[in-house]
Amino acid sequence: MSLTGKGPRIERFGDIAEVIPLPNLTEIQVNSFRAFLQSDKAPEDRENVGLQSAFKEVFPIDETEKGRSTGLVLDYLEYRLGEPPYTPEECREKDVTYQAPMYAKLQLIHKDSGLIKEDQVFLGDLPLMTEDGSFVINGADRVIISQIHRSPGVYFTSSYKGIKKMYTGAIIPMPKRGPWIELEFAGGILEMKVNKRKFPVAMLLRVLGYDDASLKALFTEFEPDMELPEDKSAGMGADEALLRLFTVLRPGDPPKRDKAVQYLYGLLADPRRYDLGEPGRFKMNTKLGVQREERTLLNFQDGKFTDAGLVDTIRYLMALQYGRETVGMADADGVLHDVPVSEDDIDHLGNRRVRTVGELLADQLRVGMGRMARGVRERMLLGNPDAATPTKLVNNRPIVAAMREFFGRSQLSQFKDQTNPLSDLRHKRRISALGPGGLTRERAGFDVRDVHRTHYGRICPIETPEGANIGLISSLASYAKVNDLGFIEAPYRRVENGLVTNDVVYMTADIEDRYTVAQANSPLNEDGTFSDERVLARRKGDPLWYTPEEVDFMDVSPKQIVSINTSLIPFLEHDDANRALMGSNMQSQAVPLVRADSPAVGTGVERRVVTDSGTSVVSDVTGRVSYVDARVIQITLTEDAPALGLNVGNVRTFETVRFTRSNQGTNLDQHPIVDTGDMVTAGQVIADGPASDLGRLALGQNITIAIMPFDGFNFEDAICISEGLVRKDFYTSVHIEKDEIEARDTKLGPEKITRDIPGLSEAALRDLDEDGIVRVGAEVKPGDILVGKTSFKGESEPTPEERLLRSIFGEKAREVKDTSLRVQSGQGGIVVKTVRFRRGDEGVDLKPGVREMVRVYVAQKRQLQVGDKVANRHGNKGVVSKIMAPEDMPYLEDGTPVDLVFNPLGVPSRMNLGQILETHLGEVARLTGQKFETPVFDSVTEATIKEMLEVAAAERLQKRKDDGFELDKREQEVLDRAGKVGVVDAPNGDYERAQMQLARTGKSVLYDGRSGEPISGPVVVGTMYVMKLYHMVEDKLHARSTGPYSLITQQPLGGKAQFGGQRFGEMEVWALEAYGAAHVLQEMLTIKSDDIDGRDAAYQSIVKGEEVSGSTIPESFKVLVKELHSLGLDVEVLDNGDKSVDIFEGMMPKR
Structure with a gap:
């Protein structure tokens, strides 16, 4: 049964036992x-x-x-x-x-x-x-996303100068905690670069107390016979070298010893200004094989500078340059040991931290x-x-x-994505390489965006955006954790002498490189030993066959490679990575539906997403439910109360959230799923939130689909659906829009929120209360008033006559204008809530000059319609092109109509075959009334699905026989045709055997609902989980007759947000030019466009019934002339008599 004991039975596949549960996902x-x-x-x-x-x-x-x-x-x-x-x-x-x-x-x-x-x-x-x-x-809810950047520490890289390979070293402090230091060879001299200024390293070493002899010993350690280039600092003492160094680093300042000491101290020795941080010192110690505690590069004691890691870095770099394999380093006790020398890979996750x-x-x-x-x-x-x-x-x-x-x-503080519980959770697990101190889209190359072998079990190789941010924004893998130093760790089971233990160790990427790691699906005996003589395992990312004794660790779970989003895709291993990427991302765009239904074919992660996302109510106590209503659940505590510091019999109360607007306008609503008397354990979901069905994630609907061409209705990824889905509210969602209006103190007087609005009929005010605020429950359409508001009109100076009349008859009431909040075009629905904030109310913080603010929430019920985007979990997406009556849709032999028809051409080239296997297993779920969980990379086999389909088909055939139904002649024809093309063996009269074979292929005989004739060949029919995405046509549809115009060009604005459109643009002009429609074009470019005087005159002529007169000069021509003036070109407009015409007359002062 399902965990709550309610809902359909859930059967789990998968041979690999879960050693540890998923960690808390937030x-x-x-x-x-x-x-x-x-x-x-x-x-x-x-x-x-x-x-x-x-x-x-x-x-x-x-x-x-x-x-x-x-x-x-x-x-x-x-x-x-x-x-x-x-x-x-x-x-x-x-x-x-x-x-x-x-x-x-x-x-x-x-x-x-x-x-x-x-x-x-x-x-x-x-x-x-x-x-x-x-x-x-x-x-508003916001999320701070984590940032991945180059870890502080020391790095050695190489590049070619001509044919010679040259190595460079870089010492990187914590972000904004000191300068980057680069060490490189230039003409045989080792130079140091700090703040874009170069100087020989020897100069700094002299400041640290090195003399000519010790410098020679250092530089000839790896090449005793080498000739050193001329040293310009030869014979200098520490103080003299310090002053010379100061003049290089601060060329404008007079060289004084105390100033120089102060500057160098602040640059590399002051812990407040230069900090390698704990991660930086750790990386440096690991790389150089030393044990130092200081977080600076130099020490300063008794007026002298001493080394804190710089000399070791120089020696390591020289060992690399001179081709040595090891370098001798002293440990904390001064004992020498050999440290292997190697170049660094800057994209390795051991060198990047979060x-x-x-x-x-x-x-x-x-x-x-x-x-x-x-x-x-x-x-x-x-x-x-x-x-x-x-x-x-x-x-x-x-x-x-x-x-x-x-x-x-x-850039790292983002408006939380609350479209559904999964998008909420995914946002918190985001890792970005952008942001302050990080990369920029333009500078990031292919290497940094690419999947690296160390991403295994740490960062998901699949889930990343498709656009300019690809590879720069990624997601934490399912089991990954970030350690105290900021490095991402992955869990592994320890293997001792070929025996796999349940001891789980979390390792960073550089530590993992030391070991041999077996796959999670390596076959094991009951005692935990490997069942094969050779085990496929990897070392430093290279897969090879090893003996069991050579294996050090083993993966914890097959899904540890991928993120939570990706681990929700069943049969992921059968999908191409590009489409799996789209499937992962589109799940986060699924709109929560009114009728939530968890997937018939899931992966087993659905429950954890709901518990950890925080959108549902999860009990934190064990006890018995003592009271339930729509808003409150009360649980009387039982055995675990003492552990919580409470008494047995104490009551814990949980409140649910009802009809609240999310950041994205979707509906956040929780409803209890427990009854009075139910026993509840800690960690159990007791109230479903949005897109949750009995505690399992429910982003879409299980619907019957067919994959077949359908009269061009599903051409180019278009999708044909049944009207039955609309009627039954399968894809209906609730969206809540928020509108607000402020009443301000203006120069002309205070604005007022009121029902008393000039020039409006009683019908327009019928849904407003006495304060002028719309009542809850009212249905509103575009243009309706939500909040009535009046503002004073600006008054012009009265004429002497008016002043005389006013003095005789007294001050007349000042005129007000209607500035009410109205429903915008394309919106509307039912008012679900109104809130009024007044200045002075407790806890209310209004902007300066605002007296009060009213906020109105309007809910809209949206059914699926033509133009809405739908998708499955495998990246098969499309737009609804036609909604057909259920009786016109293709139907199965038992009369079941298909809900949706996908185009078969969308499958082979995109290589997302996981959707086909999901459909086959979904068909078993439909026929047996149960649900399945098939974990990623450990899915149910095709053979098992075939057997299940065969068993279900045998039961169905037997029922048909018992009910006295014969095999239809048309069905026999389809089976014969299937035999000819090799889908089944040629029936040769044995149609029962052919039917069983056809069932094993997952295909069915389908009939056209319009003609009643069978479709010519067998068709894949089954249950697929399909989601409605946030891209709804209702938000995108836009129309305008007239609207706002740009002040400069007097042409219409662009875009739905600006209520733009209907601009007769450059390409439309070409179209009329091609037709030679000169007079239409002339009107379009003048009196119908931005010729202000001309269009006013034309309007007057139309009102008076006169003939429309000619045009004057359009505004855009004036802009063009001004732009030419700005380029220094003196352009004049001449009339027929070659006299200059001032087209700017009355607009601006003369030049």
Whole structure:
């Protein structure tokens, strides 16, 4: 049975046991933010990461400038977060941010007197993450996506100069935490490049205390007989070399020792300004085979600079250049050991790391706090030191501004995709190479976009956008995790002496390269040993046959290669990757339907998507349901209550969300699926959300399809559907549009929301309440009023006569105009909710100058119609071209009409055969009334499907016999024809055998509903899961008679959003020119277009019934003349008598 005990029976295929369940699918977001906050730890136990590291880096703040010191130091003790004033739901309702106040305990120390002043300082509000891994910013859900970038550390690459292979080294710090350093050979001299300035490395080494002899020993270590090029710094001491280096790096500044020391310290030795970070030092230690703790490149002690990894990098680079295989490095105890020397692959996932939300936020806070620290220093210098307190010194505005900028404007902060639960989940698992400090679309080449062998089990090779972002935006693989250093890890089962254990190890890509890893589908005996003498396994991505003893690890699951989206495609292994990519992406565009139906052929991942996406209600306790209605579910706790710190018998209440608008306008609605008295376990879905059916993901409908040509209705991917789907509301969805209007204080007077609107009939106002706001439940059409609003008209200066009349008869009521909110064209539906915000209401934050705001939600029920886009999970997509009556659709021998007809030409060239196997297994599901789960790369075999089809066919034939039905003569003809083309063996009169054979092929005899005649050959008929996508014709259809015009050219605007169109453009002009329709064309280009005076005159003539007069000069001609003037060409317009005509008369001052 299904897990809830409700719904059809679900049978699972697949031979490979699941060793570990899928991890929490939103943990990349949630864990990162939790590590950033560390709010569950006591202040003294907090690690130096996230928020804590940002504080530690900026504080203590002291000020000593030009020898003048104030003797003040502002130090940091701890931070704490207050309680958020509103819940996420209230924030969405009130258009505010879900955030908590952030306080820091700071102390101001007077160095001279030793006096300490301690204060709790408010540093602004910090946006908080909701339980499902998103943020609510100004009432809208947003997601911070993770960024993948080149890991800090040291890299060695090669390029050819002529025929010689030259190696270069690069030392990369954390983003924006110091300069990139490049080391390369130029004419035999090893040069260093910092901030686009080059100098010989020898010069910096002299600063570190190297003399001529030690430099010679270093440079001739790998080539003792080599002749060194002339050293211009020969004989220099450390101080002299430092000044020479300073003049290279800062050519404009006078060389002074203290200035030079300060500059070099800030460049490479100051932990606040140059930081390799933990990942950078880890990568450097791993590459060079050393053990160092420092996160800078140089150390500075007792007025001297010393090495912290630079010399090791130089030695490694020289070993590479001189063709050595190893280089001797000293460990922490000074013991020498050989380190293998190799070039780096910069696209290897061991060299790329992921910056998750916590790190991105910490970076942003660091920026804000840095600006705040500058302000503190200024106030320390300018103010009275004795009167200073932490609160007076600290201004939190820079921190607030940095946070607002990050959440509002960063490329990595995105409007959450809430089309369906899967798109929601996929958005949180996105990994982007774009964004601040990342790549740009234009600069990214093929290598960085390509699939790399290290993507295996870490990044999905299939799911990525199709356009300019292909390969730059990708998705985390199903089981992948991001470790503390930001490297992506994949899980593997440990193999010991040929025995596969259930001990699961998570490994990064560079660690995996050391081992031999077997496939998840390698056959095993019951005791866990490999059943074959040779095992197909891979080492560094190369597949080879190994003995069981040579294998170190084994994949955890076949689906660990692909992302969650891709793992939802059944029979994925039979689809071409390009079409699987489209299928993965299109599942995220599926619109939640009114009648949710989980797939008859699923993969087993559907349940986890619903539980982890946060769109359904999932119980976090075990107990018995004590009360259920549409809005509330109450569960009385049983055995696991003590573990939660609660008592047995305590009641846990869950509230459902009803008819709420998502970011994309789809309907977020939850409804209970448990009854009073049901036992519920922790982690069980108790209320279905959008696109969820008894806790399983339900993006589309299981419908009967045929794959056959159909009178051209399915030409070029067009799709013919049955009207039955529309009548039964199979593809009906609810969409909610949000409209709002503001009443402002204007110069002419305040705007007013009212029912009293001038010049409107009572019929136009019938659905408005006494305040002028539409009633809930009203049906509205384009042009109807949603909110009545009046604004004062601008008054011209009254004439003396009017002034006289006003003084006699008193001030007349000022005139108002109708500025009401109306339903836009192409919209309409039922009003489901209205909200009114007034200035001064609690928690309401309106823009300056706005007195009140009214928001109206209008719901629209959309049925499937011609022009809507539908698709299956295998990338077969198309537009509905015809909706036919069910009786005209092809039907099976038992009278079942087909719901949809796909074009057979859409299958072979696209090589997505998974859809054919899905249709065959779906046919078994239709005939037996059950559902199937067939995991990716571990699917049910074709032989099994054939057997199941045969069994189902045998039952059907027996029923036909029992009911007394004979085999139709026309059916016999089709079977004979099938025998001739080899689909079945020639029947030779044994039609029962032929029917059984035909059933094994998954094909059926189909009849044309219009003629009743059988289709000439057997046709593939079965059940396929088909989705309606977000691209609906209703949103795209657009028409205009008149509308807005561009101010410059006086021509119509373009696009639906601007209500544009009907522009007689360049190509339309060619068409009329081709016909020689000169007079029509002249009208089109003048009085029907942008000849303002001419069109006014023409309108007057039409009203008065006179003949339309000639045209004047069109506006676009005036623009052309002005553009020629701007190019310095003096263009004049002449009349018949060659006299100059001023076409700009009255428009602008004379030149």
